Amino acid sequence: xxxxxxxxxxxxxxxxxxxxxxxxxxxxxxxxxxxxxxxxxxxxxxxxxxxxxxxxxxxxxxxxxxxxxxxxxxxxxxxxxxxxxxxxxxxxxxxxxxxxxxxxxxxxxxxxxxxxxxxxxxxxxxxxxxxxxxxxxxxxxxxxxxxxxxxxxxxxxxxxxxxxxxxxxxxxxxxxxxxxxxxxxxxxxxxxxxxxxxxxxxxxxxxxxxxxxxxxxxxxxxxxxxxxxxxxxxxxxxxxxxxxxxxxxxxxxxxxxxxxxxxxxxxxxxxxxxxxxxxxxxxxxxxxxxxxxxxxxxxxxxxxxxxxxxxxxxxxxxxxxxxxxxxxxxxxxxxxxxxxxxxxxxxxxxxxxxxxxxxxxxxxxxxxxxxxxxxxxxxxxxxxxxxxxxxxxxxxxxxxxxxxxxxxxxxxxxxxxxxxxxxxxxxxxxxxxxxxxxxxxxxxxxxxxxxxxxxxxxxxxxxxxxxxxxxxxxxxxxxxxxxxxxxxxxxxxxxxxxxxxxxxxxxxxxxxxxxxxxxxxxxxxxx
Amino acid sequence: xxxxxxxxxxxxxxxxxxxxxxxxxxxxxxxxxxxxxxxxxxxxxxxxxxxxxxxxxxxxxxxxxxxxxxxxxxxxxxxxxxxxxxxxxxxxxxxxxxxxxxxxxxxxxxxxxxxxxxxxxxxxxxxxxxxxxxxxxxxxxxxxxxxxxxxxxxxxxxxxxxxxxxxxxxxxxxxxxxxxxxxxxxxxxxxxxxxxxxxxxxxxxxxxxxxxxxxxxxxxxxxxxxxxxxxxxxx
Numbered sequence: 001x002x003x004x005x006x007x008x009x010x011x012x013x014x015x016x017x018x019x020x021x022x023x024x025x026x027x028x029x030x031x032x033x034x035x036x037x038x039x040x041x042x043x044x045x046x047x048x049x050x051x052x053x054x055x056x057x058x059x060x061x062x063x064x065x066x067x068x069x070x071x072x073x074x075x076x077x078x079x080x081x082x083x084x085x086x087x088x089x090x091x092x093x094x095x096x097x098x099x100x101x102x103x104x105x106x107x108x109x110x111x112x113x114x115x116x117x118x119x120x121x122x123x124x125x126x127x128x129x130x131x132x133x134x135x136x137x138x139x140x141x142x143x144x145x146x147x148x149x150x151x152x153x154x155x156x157x158x159x160x161x162x163x164x165x166x167x168x169x170x171x172x173x174x175x176x177x178x179x180x181x182x183x184x185x186x187x188x189x190x191x192x193x194x195x196x197x198x199x200x201x202x203x204x205x206x207x208x209x210x211x212x213x214x215x216x217x218x219x220x221x222x223x224x225x226x227x228x229x230x231x232x233x234x235x236x237x238x239x240x241x242x243x244x245x246x247x248x249x250x251x252x253x254x255x256x257x258x259x260x261x262x263x264x265x266x267x268x269x270x271x272x273x274x275x276x277x278x279x280x281x282x283x284x285x286x287x288x289x290x291x292x293x294x295x296x297x298x299x300x301x302x303x304x305x306x307x308x309x310x311x312x313x314x315x316x317x318x319x320x321x322x323x324x325x326x327x328x329x330x331x332x333x334x335x336x337x338x339x340x341x342x343x344x345x346x347x348x349x350x351x352x353x354x355x356x357x358x359x360x361x362x363x364x365x366x367x368x369x370x371x372x373x374x375x376x377x378x379x380x381x382x383x384x385x386x387x388x389x390x391x392x393x394x395x396x397x398x399x400x401x402x403x404x405x406x407x408x409x410x411x412x413x414x415x416x417x418x419x420x421x422x423x424x425x426x427x428x429x430x431x432x433x434x435x436x437x438x439x440x441x442x443x444x445x446x447x448x449x450x451x452x453x454x455x456x457x458x459x460x461x462x463x464x465x466x467x468x469x470x471x472x473x474x475x476x477x478x479x480x481x482x483x484x485x486x487x488x489x490x491x492x493x494x495x496x497x498x499x500x501x502x503x504x505x506x507x508x509x510x511x512x513x514x515x516x517x518x519x520x521x522x523x524x525x526x527x
Numbered sequence: 528x529x530x531x532x533x534x535x536x537x538x539x540x541x542x543x544x545x546x547x548x549x550x551x552x553x554x555x556x557x558x559x560x561x562x563x564x565x566x567x568x569x570x571x572x573x574x575x576x577x578x579x580x581x582x583x584x585x586x587x588x589x590x591x592x593x594x595x596x597x598x599x600x601x602x603x604x605x606x607x608x609x610x611x612x613x614x615x616x617x618x619x620x621x622x623x624x625x626x627x628x629x630x631x632x633x634x635x636x637x638x639x640x641x642x643x644x645x646x647x648x649x650x651x652x653x654x655x656x657x658x659x660x661x662x663x664x665x666x667x668x669x670x671x672x673x674x675x676x677x678x679x680x681x682x683x684x685x686x687x688x689x690x691x692x693x694x695x696x697x698x699x700x701x702x703x704x705x706x707x708x709x710x711x712x713x714x715x716x717x718x719x720x721x722x723x724x725x726x727x728x729x730x731x732x733x734x735x736x737x738x739x740x741x742x743x744x745x746x747x748x749x750x751x752x753x754x755x756x757x758x759x760x761x762x
Contacts, residue, residue: 305534306534306537306596307534307536307595307596307598307599307600307616308592308595308596310533310534310600310615310616311600311615311616311617311618313613313615314603314605314613314615314616314617317605317607317613317615318605318606318607318613319605319606319607319608320605320606328643332640332641335588335640336592339561339585339588339589342561343559343560343561345561347560347561347563347564350567352567352570352571352572352573353571353572353573354570354571354572354752354753354754354755354756355572355754355755355756355757355761356746356750356751356752356753356754356756358743358746358752358753358754359753360566360567360570360571360753362563362564362566362567362570363560363563363564363567364564364567364568365561365564388585388588388640389585391581496609513609514609515607515609515611516607516609516611516612516613517607517608517609517611518607518608519607519608519609520608524608
């Protein structure tokens, strides 16, 4: 049954020393999870998710999965939340509750459930296949649409809940260690051990206070279902656990667990932006230098150089152009680019009858699902142009920002259209990915990885951009994703290394600018 | 147009399926599948008004973009925000639009999306029932039209009674009477009939014609087939 916060009964006075985290420069961004509202079945994002893939575009590692089992009232949720709080420095985490995976009920079962006679504590009440399938997807950094179970109707709801992008997954439930399919997915298995009388006391207190149940009713259910299930299934599953956590006064245990998780995450951290930005300056792992790619190797679809296009670019590149002009010509250029990019959609023959009753053998765009995804902020500058070409397709966005200290891209926000969220639709969807320019390629790389994680085919990703730096990250991007389409207004030759001075207390960091470039398109378009 | 232009103007169309030889002053859009898909939508009699508006606007924008490429440019060096210099081009010469009423007006919104705050003149030409020839009923132009490049707008070339292309020919005549040189006029239309193109280009070979699609011909009621019906009515 649902767990609630056991704050009232558990003595919790955790003052963890996070100093060692702050001293470590290479750690992911610092954040404070102590004040975080820790909701279940929600991806909690702190200061963004650093790259979870290498420069070849492959996933470096799976998400770190912790399974927490224990009796009802033992304090599993509390342990899960304490772990999240104490981790202190985490990119993104989700607490996945076993309650979401109660099976769909037949009408007969429903009647029993409403009479409080249904055994929710039996392993058979959980859809273990679905549970492990969802957890497997999440572990492999794919999206998952987990079921939503309503305790008021005792039924699974029609609409699921979309989850994506957690670097740490904490699964909790009385049967969390029950099924071998689930156990195989855990990196760390915990069992919360608690005395039966304490568990019953907590359960009584919770159900009376929060659910308005009678003491008699609670005791009857306890004796009929909860206690036998605990003795027969839950308690025996503790032999699978790596660590037995006490159900109260467990700060030391949690601290040890967090130290372990931190170390594992640290081992997985990866930093590759400097190498991406100007690839031919860096050595590849094999010691061989990346040669600068030729235009043919990059397979860019560059807009034909017409007088108007050249004139538009001249206005956009000039630093003296007014904001009004800049916005107008950005909108015009993005419209032209998106029109040009349409060549990568599939077309089928279609005949129509005209108002003059003649027939015309034409074509029709035959993609089942088309959507746009802009990489914020500067990708938003292409949205108006995109909308002039597509008035009726969904539009999503990704917010990728560079980390203030080391310039790594961080995924801060993922808002994708339904046709990408649902894996079976994503496999057929064509996605126009919009960003103002491909310089270091770090944001583009991350955005493409997000789409691939969701099941979008490489050849269905059409990247539309104003400008590509030939000497920049594009060659690594192309090597990692050889089949995506890249449509660009122009190609600049160089990337210039620079140093961004410290700003508002942040340290200065290395930045790269394109030459001759367009400047900061997001700033020029929006600010 | 300047011969030493930094970027060459568009080359004549290569699509000659409906008309061979194509007059050298005629330019079409690249006949791609996606363009064909746009035409398939606006040609279908099942298409709603909303879709007709949206998709015809898209074609008009493409046509205007193509038409503007015939305007001259000059070398221009600018400094970029990164401090680099860029050798680009600057637009040269003022332009204005002239729409042939009534259907040509429907192309003005598309023109303004590409050419912000462009001046637009208007011409109303109708058939004189006595002489059966096109007659100017009304015209209103920017005062300095003689010094501007003119984008003449009419969605269909060749529609209507004999002589086909007559109202466009009359419009050029009026523009030239107002001092606009023939070679400074760019005529933009979505669909043209070969008969109309032949008449028009025979009369004014220096006017650039930008047409989205060249259709089969005219039916007995002088409608372009397959065409798209009455453009003005469908907007």
